[in-house]
Amino acid sequence: MNVIVIINDSLRWDHLGCYGNKWIKTPNLDKLASEGTIFESCYSEGLPTIPARTTFFTGCFTFPFRGWQRLEPKDVLLAEILWDKGITSALITDVYHLHKPSMAFERGFDFTQYIRGHEGDPWILDTNIIPDVDKYYKGDGKDRSVRQQLIQYLRNIHWWQSEEDTFVARVVKAGIKWLKEQPKKDNLFLWLDCFDPHEPWDPPPPYNRMYSDPNYTGKDIIQPLPGKVEGYLTPEELNHIAKLYAGKVSLCDRWVGVFLDKLKDMGLYNNTLIIHTSDHGEPFGEHGIIRKALPLLYEELVHIPLIIRHPEGLGAGKRIGALVETTEIFPTILDFFKIRPPSKVHGESLLPLMTGEKDSIRDYAYMGYFKQAWRINDREWSLIMSLDKKTPNELYYLKEDPGEKRNILAGNAGKAMELELVLRKFVANLR
Amino acid sequence: MEVRETAACGISQREFMIGLDEDDLVPFYRIFRYAQDGTGFYDQGFLDDLKTQMLYIIGHSLEDEASEEACLTNVCWDDEGGQFDYGLKFKESEAKKIYKILNSVDTPGEGFDKELNQKILDQLLELAPALLKNLPMINR
Numbered sequence: 001m002n003v004i005v006i007i008n009d010s011l012r013w014d015h016l017g018c019y020g021n022k023w024i025k026t027p028n029l030d031k032l033a034s035e036g037t038i039f040e041s042c043y044s045e046g047l048p049t050i051p052a053r054t055t056f057f058t059g060c061f062t063f064p065f066r067g068w069q070r071l072e073p074k075d076v077l078l079a080e081i082l083w084d085k086g087i088t089s090a091l092i093t094d095v096y097h098l099h100k101p102s103m104a105f106e107r108g109f110d111f112t113q114y115i116r117g118h119e120g121d122p123w124i125l126d127t128n129i130i131p132d133v134d135k136y137y138k139g140d141g142k143d144r145s146v147r148q149q150l151i152q153y154l155r156n157i158h159w160w161q162s163e164e165d166t167f168v169a170r171v172v173k174a175g176i177k178w179l180k181e182q183p184k185k186d187n188l189f190l191w192l193d194c195f196d197p198h199e200p201w202d203p204p205p206p207y208n209r210m211y212s213d214p215n216y217t218g219k220d221i222i223q224p225l226p227g228k229v230e231g232y233l234t235p236e237e238l239n240h241i242a243k244l245y246a247g248k249v250s251l252c253d254r255w256v257g258v259f260l261d262k263l264k265d266m267g268l269y270n271n272t273l274i275i276h277t278s279d280h281g282e283p284f285g286e287h288g289i290i291r292k293a294l295p296l297l298y299e300e301l302v303h304i305p306l307i308i309r310h311p312e313g314l315g316a317g318k319r320i321g322a323l324v325e326t327t328e329i330f331p332t333i334l335d336f337f338k339i340r341p342p343s344k345v346h347g348e349s350l351l352p353l354m355t356g357e358k359d360s361i362r363d364y365a366y367m368g369y370f371k372q373a374w375r376i377n378d379r380e381w382s383l384i385m386s387l388d389k390k391t392p393n394e395l396y397y398l399k400e401d402p403g404e405k406r407n408i409l410a411g412n413a414g415k416a417m418e419l420e421l422v423l424r425k426f427v428a429n430l431r
Numbered sequence: 432m433e434v435r436e437t438a439a440c441g442i443s444q445r446e447f448m449i450g451l452d453e454d455d456l457v458p459f460y461r462i463f464r465y466a467q468d469g470t471g472f473y474d475q476g477f478l479d480d481l482k483t484q485m486l487y488i489i490g491h492s493l494e495d496e497a498s499e500e501a502c503l504t505n506v507c508w509d510d511e512g513g514q515f516d517y518g519l520k521f522k523e524s525e526a527k528k529i530y531k532i533l534n535s536v537d538t539p540g541e542g543f544d545k546e547l548n549q550k551i552l553d554q555l556l557e558l559a560p561a562l563l564k565n566l567p568m569i570n571r
Contacts, residue, residue: 048440048441049439049440050439050440066514067437067438068436068437068438068439068440068446069435069436069437070435072514097439097440100436100439100488101487101488102435102487102488122490122492143443145443145444145523145524146443225443226441226442226443227443291441292440292441292442293441293442
């Protein structure tokens with residue numbers, strides 16, 4: 001038996017057909033979901049990119065203790081646990097943050113491949129390549145950093161000729177190659193970590209115009225400045241950016257489909273646990289901001305997709321509403337391989353939910369940005385707490401307000417207090 | 432002492448921290464104090480380690496000209512909740528300015544943002560007055 005985890009970074013749960021989206025084409029993920037289990041209420045515990053990977057690789061809550069940082073020597077990592085259990089492992093990714101000096105997220109993997117060049121990755125440094133950055137950039141008169149980052153990105157991709165050259169395509173092809181090279185198609189563990197659909201939102205044709213307004217005449221702003229939308233983007237620009245993102249979601253779906261088809265060709269589809277998820281979503285002005293500029297822990301950022309296809313059909317076709325978090329991936333993989341998890345793991349295996357042995361594994365989902373904001377929610381209520389002591393808490397009734405548009409803390413102070421107490425007790429008891 | 436990237440995704444500028452344990456405070460303070468006006472002395476090994484780590488973690492963009500985006504309010508000390516006793520937090524544009532301070536020890540008082548350096552020193556003294564206020568400052 002094998003395990004393959006496919007991550008699409010910054011993938012909004014509500015942009016997939018299997019989660020109810022009606023206008024974005026994601027047929028391959030929808031098919032995978034129809035053959036597997038859809039977790040409807042999955043949340044990312046620690047945000048953004050690096051803390052989320054720390055959670056994936058340790059199975060532990062991070063948000064009260066650490067943020068964006070390298071792995072600690074004392075961390076007990078998934079790939080290292082599998083290291084002496086007869087399992088061959090690989091990390092194939094274009095998430096360049098994992099590859100930065102000292103980060104060391106390749107620890108424990110037998111094989112690692114980094115596809116270089118995404119976002120601001122200082123990969124192609126030839127200053128003779130002068131990209132037309134203003135074709136894709138909108139500044140605010142003060143920014144220099146995002147512009148510089150975009151120049152770097154455009155340099156990195158200046159040689160692209162077709163969809164085959166995009167990052168998601170190259171990560172998928174590298175994953176297929178590694179699987180093909182394995183002499184025995186058993187006891188494999190592949191972590192296929194795609195940074196797409198993360199910005200820059202520059203899907204190639206036809207994806208770049210798949211959903212956009214044909215009357216839009218502005219720029220393709222592929223890497224907007226993070227922050228407030230008002231005063232920076234026009235409604236038309238914001239809409240177009242969101243449509244470019246949606247196009248990139250469909251691009252990702254297409255390449256996940258290529259990957260799944262190859263698994264079938266190699267005889268791996270029916271002896272492999274396939275997990276597809278993300279590290280967080282992406283705001284597009286729902287609460288006045290674009291990108292993860294502020295630690296606003298609203299649904300569009302913290303609620304993520306999670307699909308698991310079990311090779312023996314366990315949980316096939318099921319939609320599970322129970323609250324689950326990114327902490328659960330680690331123990332689920334160990335459970336599937338029948339390996340006892342280390343004692344210090346906060347997550348719970350999801351297999352008992354898939355078999356029906358359990359109806360729920362936690363009463364609340366807890367999450368946050370280290371030192372910036374925390375959030376607790378059950379399936380009815382969400383409380384968002386800023387840690388800056390200036391920004392007031394916010395309370396939402398998810399049952400009637402799933403988009404978290406009406407902060408009703410003022411009339412429900414008791415409920416807010418109750419949730420804050422539960423969250424603080426949870427954090428205080430975490431070891 | 433360890434230099435770390437502390438944020439890089441979904442924000443305009445990368446963020447960093449120089450994490451310090453109690454024992455690191457004196458050698459760290461001495462470098463910035465010496466750079467300001469040549470007072471006292473500093474540990475060359477500590478300085479080399481700090482500069483090497485900054486280049487390693489932040490990258491060679493450190494050696495570019497400091498950006499106009501640099502802002503004093505973005506540099507702050509942190510002494511709670513982290514894995515170090517103290518942390519000097521700053522953004523990418525300040526990193527260049529801090530690196531310039533470190534490079535100026537051969538010609539103290541010249542070629543760097545003295546206001547920023549003074550702020551770092553003042554805040555450090557405020558954080559650990561008992562340790563730093565009465566340091567012998569005689570040149571070796």
